[in-house]
Amino acid sequence: MLASGAKRCRVNSRSNTAFLNAFWAFQKPVRTYKVLAIETSCDDTCVAILDRKNPNEAPQVLVHLKETLESGQDGGIIPTRAHLHHQQKIGPLVQAALAQTASNADIDLVCVTRGPGMPGSLSGGLDFAKGLAVAWNIPLVGVHHMLGHLLVPRMQHNALEPRFPFVSLLVSGGHTLVVLSKALNEHEILCDTIDIAIGDSLDKCAREIGIRGNMIAKTMESFINENLDDAHSGAIPMTLPKPLGNQNGRMNVQKFSFAPFLTAVRQNLTKGIQLYTDRERRSMAYQIQECLFDHLITKLKLVINMRPEIFQDVKQLVCSGGVGANKRLQQRLQTELANSFKKFHYPKPSLCTDNAVMIGWAGIELYETLGLKTELDVGPIKKWPITEILQVPGWSCQ
Incomplete structure (x- = not known):
């Protein structure tokens, strides 16, 4: 059962895609919309701006910025330090991304990681994204972090490949x-x-x-x-x-x-x-x-x-996540699983590790295909099974 509100949204992907294609084709000229994406689930503060010009082309990545917490001397990530890192970096990164793309008053959708992840880290990006959505009076989409990893190979092909159903090996x-x-x-x-x-x-x-x-x-x-x-x-x-x-x-x-x-x-x-x-x-x-x-x-x-x-x-396998960028792993997968899969999909290395581009693309798919947006009263989700994408409160329809 879907969370309250989400059940009224369009969840038939095939029919909704046809509707959207007809809608976009009717628009003359085709309207461009831009997406600001934020990822702060762990120790990387990431910001990207994507330009979605029309439904028949992959979005253009206008800018992709990242600041990683230096934790090598700590022997691991300290949650309080990660939280402070995001608080310090998210504002300047968003400001820099907007300045580099001249997009200060031109963002139509904000996408942000809502979970799973460290609550302190997630809140740094989520709270900032909610503030932008309020200030600019635009929709917000809270994205599942692993859904971003899973879907990002589809961005290059504008959701045409890999087609559902497919299998993903998510390794991070x-x-x-x-x-x-x-x-x-x-x-x-x-x-x-x-x-x-x-x-x-x-x-x-x-x-x-x-x-x-x-x-x-x-x-x-x-x-x-x-x-x-x-x-x-x-x-x-x-x-x-x-x-x-x-x-x-x-x-x-x-x-x-x-x-x-x-x-x-x-x-x-x-x-x-x-x-x-x-x-x-x-x-x-x-x-x-x-x-x-x-x-x-x-x-x-x-x-x-x-x-x-x-x-x-x-017959299609996606391998994504930080470990998915390992060339030896990719080589072994293609050699040892050649009889099981016809195609193997790997995001480019910068999109294997945590990044805001994958969050922006996953948000685009949720927004366009399912007609979903996120309410402004939501909080971060520490544990969020990927099997329960819509079973959390806070979804609503456009």
Whole structure:
């Protein structure tokens, strides 16, 4: 059952698209509308402005700005620091985006991440977006963060590809999900993690072998690629787990589990990390990354085998989220799943990590296809299952 108000909106995607196409074609000339998008679910303050010129073309990204909280020395993200970071950065970033595009009085829609995420971080962007919607007297759309990751590959093709239904592998520091999307508002989780996300596991394992930085998993990928001969050398053989397997070693549980890798990495270190050479550390980094990707792909194959009725017809795979930008993961997916999928979709790297462009595009799809907007009395949602996009209060019709 939809939240109060949302049930009156147009939820038939096919008929509504036809209506909108006819509406846009009737307009002479076709009206341009601009979207200001804000993303603050974690430690990135992101702002973008998209120009939606007509329904037959992908929107143009006029500007995309990002300020990331420096948290490398903290050993992780401190929520209070992230909240303060957004409070300090969101105003100047919006001001800069408007100045760069000469859009000060030309925004028609505000889209913002409403959840899931850290409440303090979410509120920084959501409160600012509500203020803009009031000041400019324009609609607001509160977007599900993971829906943004899931839909952003469709932006390039103006929602024509991948067509529903399709499957997404959403891999980031906060989420690891396999999602079947039958429609814009109809999603089924086929597999998720019982503990931590793959991005979180990669970060923590990388930190154990002495890799530092703000985006540690990405830094580890670069470290591996600096010398592949060293990476493949096996200089320090590691014993790493195959989580959720039975006694015969088969992966027969339809879930991910990435927490055991951190414990295993610690157990493999027999001396202080400063005593290992770069060659040895690069060998360890390669084995860690490969083993986590083994687990990810093995579980995805298990989902495919256990749900054949889905994958007879669904032949397009989206891989999105920060870990989705990893070139080695992309290579392995296309090689090892070539018999299951005909097309693979990856957002460009800047749109894999958290960004405002994906929030703007998801808002456009919700606004145009389902006729939805968000009321001004809503708050951030810390936990928001992607299976319940419309089951939260605060939706209303245009």
